[in-house]
Amino acid sequence: MNKLTVGLVYGGKSGEHEVSLQTAFAVMNAFDFNKYEIVPFYITKQGEWKKGDKISAPFARIEELKLTSHLTGTQEALNSLFSRLYHSEGAIEVDIMFPLLHGTFGEDGTIQGLFEMANMPYIGAGVLPSAAGMDKVTMKKLFAEAGLPQVGYQYFTRTQWAKESHDLINSIEDILGYPCFVKPANLGSSVGVSKARDREELTRAVEFAFRYDIKVIIEQFVDAREVEVSVLGNDEPMASIPGEIVSSSEYYDYAAKYTDGQSQMLIPAPLDSELADRIREAAIVAFQAIEGNGISRIDFFIRKSDLAIFINEVNTMPGFTPFSMYPLLWRETGLSYAALLDRMIELGQERYDSKRALNYSNDL
Incomplete structure (x- = not known):
């Protein structure tokens, strides 16, 4: 069986560099190397691209992700990315790119635009949903257009x-x-x-x-519970069961998410079935409002006083370790971490094939 070669892109210039490394390490160790080979692309905090050799087994330590050998500079890495389409001598064959970059320059549509220009299939949200999902103001305007209730x-x-x-x-x-x-x-x-x-x-x-x-x-401010739903798909997205965040802090800040280890995730969220279904339906509406594809995590507030639902935000590149809310919600919905990765690759290829069939010239 021919293996698919996946380019993992991680690190990046944003303040979420270390979070990206955790995600990349988890994903690399979850891949079925009987099906896939991996080419690591590490982007430093200064924005320099470093490309590793093709690997057929995961790294043993997270520090190995910060590539220290077989490196190329930014231009060489990007040349390789573009030239793989022409099978030039020495070019690495990459079948699909997997951006595991959180925050600025990673989930804001910029690297997605690079892949589009390179005619590379890639996993996750496209340029428009990435950009709209990153800009909270644009996102809220789209939510309003879709009729989703929000806080002021x-x-x-x-x-x-x-x-x-x-x-x-x-x-x-x-x-x-x-x-x-x-x-x-x-x-x-x-x-x-x-x-x-x-x-x-x-x-x-x-x-x-x-x-x-x-x-x-x-x-x-609204005195509310925080509930999240994972969405997966392109034209026909599916919503997971909801999960609830019980923050260790006054609100779900960076420390509560990543460092103090005290926040709780209640999966499934303790909601009655009617309320859970309404939230899942609203998650699909929010996903479609930003013209989402691939994956997204949709976050909601449920006001404690009257159980009113408010859309909070969409995250098009959510935390993706095996202990993150997005894959945990799918696991409890019936989709394992490995199967989720397989499905994300399928969706990325599906979107690429659909766009490749379009005519971008005015020739008749």
Whole structure:
């Protein structure tokens, strides 16, 4: 049986570099090497590409992902990526690319655009859903168009803040009130997120968020449970059972997600069947609202006072270790980690074949 060669791309310039390494290590060790071979592509924190040799067994230690031998510079790695289509001498054959990059330059459509230009099949969301899913403001506008209920929010750019901070603060206080959440518009894993309880904390939180993005979003606080659903598919997506996050912190920040080990994931979420079905249906609507494909995790709030459902966000490259919510939800829905990887590869190839059949010229 001919093995499929998968290019794993991981690391990256974002603040989620280490999270990406954890994901890549987990995925590499979950692949069935009777079916697949892997070519590792490591992107350093400085943005340099380093390409390893084709491997037919997983790395034993996560440190090995930071490739130290058989390296090429950025241009050489990208040349190899593009030239594989022409079977040039010495080019590595890669059948499909698997971007395991979280955050900026990884799940925002940029690397997806590179693969599109290289005419490379790839796994996961395409350019549009990646970009829309990364920009929380654009995402919320699409949710509104789809009729999905959301908490109140406001947003502004660094330039607007510099010129109109007093008016913006007054507007936030009048419309959203305290407490509220301050977030960079384009980032994940709760990096740069703060909870503001008064004007002084709001000002500090906005300045902190502007370290990570040129646009900031302020969201209204709601006393709610946090529930997540995994979605898988292209034109006919499926939704997993819901799971609930019980955060170890006041809210689900970076430490609660990745470092303190105290947060709990309740799978399945303790919801009655009618409410669970409504959330799964809303997850499909949200996925289709951003024209999703491949995978996404859809996050919701359930207000404690009346069980009202609010869409929070879509994550097109969720955490993907065997202990992450996305694969755990599918495991409990009946799809193992290895089978999930197989299906994601199938979906990536399916999308590539569909687009390859299109005519991009005006020749009749």
